[in-house]
């Protein structure tokens with residue numbers, strides 16, 4: 001039985017709550033009480049209670065696998081809880097499928113967008129909202145979407161196929177999809193993992209506007225600064241349990257870190273003590289065809305053995321294209337990529353690069369990092385099988401393969417693994433990333449190409465990734481770290497190249513001046 005009442009509190013009430021920072025005193029839009037959810041023997045949510053007030057922006061934090069997405073999936077009707085209750089505006093409801101959530105005004109934007117690439121933005125929005133006469137409903141929907149987009153400051157071309165849009169534009173389509181469907185409770189699962197700081201800022205401004213109108217927003221994040229800056233309240237989960245809900249003013253980053261992972265983690269810069277000869281050299285490299293990232297033109301840089309070369313820049317300035325060239329997903333049109341001891345690289349496949357000692361961590365894990373439908377063991381072992389590490393591909397030594405996967409899962413702290421034949425797609429986002437890292441680092445690579453390797457990772461896991469990058473470098477390896485997170489670049493790099501409009505526009509020795517890098521990043525953008 002579903003009872004429904006989604007009327008928002010009067011705006012004056014919301015405004016006064018927001019103005020006084022008293023979101024906790026506003027009426028409860030959503031209340032979860034004693035929620036339990038298990039997958040087989042595994043208890044993913046253990047007696048979790050959570051409340052969301054009208055007119056608030058609420059951040060949900062926790063280490064990888066803590067149960068954040070599972071909890072939000074219960075609210076969105078994708079999972080049904082084993083026990084516990086859900087109330088909306090004080091009335092109990094049973095949300096046993098997504099269409100009930102939809103009817104109740106609950107909308108969720110998932111980590112991986114659910115859009116049809118060949119459809120326009122409006123057609124995608126129509127998939128969520130369409131009924132009746134197609135033409136009439138499209139005309140009405142266009143007006144309604146345009147009105148909402150203008151109100152919350154989302155610039156968007158509704159007639160463009162989403163496959164041609166940037167990630168942040170696609171996210172806008174997802175958000176407009178739920179807003180046109182009258183969502184009053186808006187759930188965003190790691191919305192800024194793929195956004196630049198400026199895009200994230202714009203997103204949160206729009207969310208604050210929605211909250212001020214009496215809607216409620218929950219966002220899941222691993223970025224502490226973001227929670228402390230944009231949320232009215234912060235809730236932390238750990239290992240399927242609720243830890244605490246706090247106001248950002250009552251807590252600092254160090255305290256928040258230890259609430260999340262149960263310990264204090266402080267990362268320090270740790271420069272290379274043994275930089276050797278040039279290992280990889282790019283000379284006048286250009287690439288303009290295909291892909292949706294900016295073309296790159298005349299890229300020049302050299303990275304030596306025992307060195308981490310960080311590539312800083314605002315996202316969308318050619319970093320993805322450069323990563324694709326360096327990992328064998330694309331071939332350059334002009335210029336040369338030279339590898340010491342090998343010669344020019346010229347369209348080598350990812351497999352051939354792997355044989356040359358490359359390890360690749362792609363920013364888009366879903367497309368290039370893992371096959372979600374294959375098992376954890378298959379995902380981990382695939383390249384080792386091809387390299388013959390477990391005997392002939394026709395007569396694989398499964399026992400060795402299992403033992404080596406087991407060892408790596410343990411060494412890389414991949415959590416939530418009930419069995420090695422479990423599908424990789426069932427791992428939480430952060431644990432899936434750890435599986436990629438386990439595969440890539442367990443072969444002691446001599447060259448690491450890492451593009452946003454800490455995306456979606458909690459602070460402890462991010463620190464572990466940084467340790468692996470340092471280890472690779474300290475073994476004499478060459479590391480190219482492409483990241484839009486300037487803090488990460490400053491922390492990790494021995495030298496820094498700034499990418500803007502498809503070229504390396506400035507280089508800095510570490511420790512580098514943050515402002516100078518910032519200027520180089522934006523001066524050409």
Ligand SMILES: Nc1ncnc2c1ncn2[C@@H]1O[C@H](COP(=O)(O)OP(=O)(O)OP(=O)(O)O)[C@@H](O)[C@H]1O
Pocket residue numbers: 039044062063064065066067068069070071415416417426427428429430431456
């Ligand atoms: N459909 C499922 N079947 C089996 N296990 C699942 C399923 N969905 C989630 N889990 C498990 O439940 C646990 C919690 O996962 P969840 O995705 O909620 O974590 P999270 O806090 O969102 O993590 P992350 O920050 O890494 O995204 C994980 O161990 C995950 O493997």
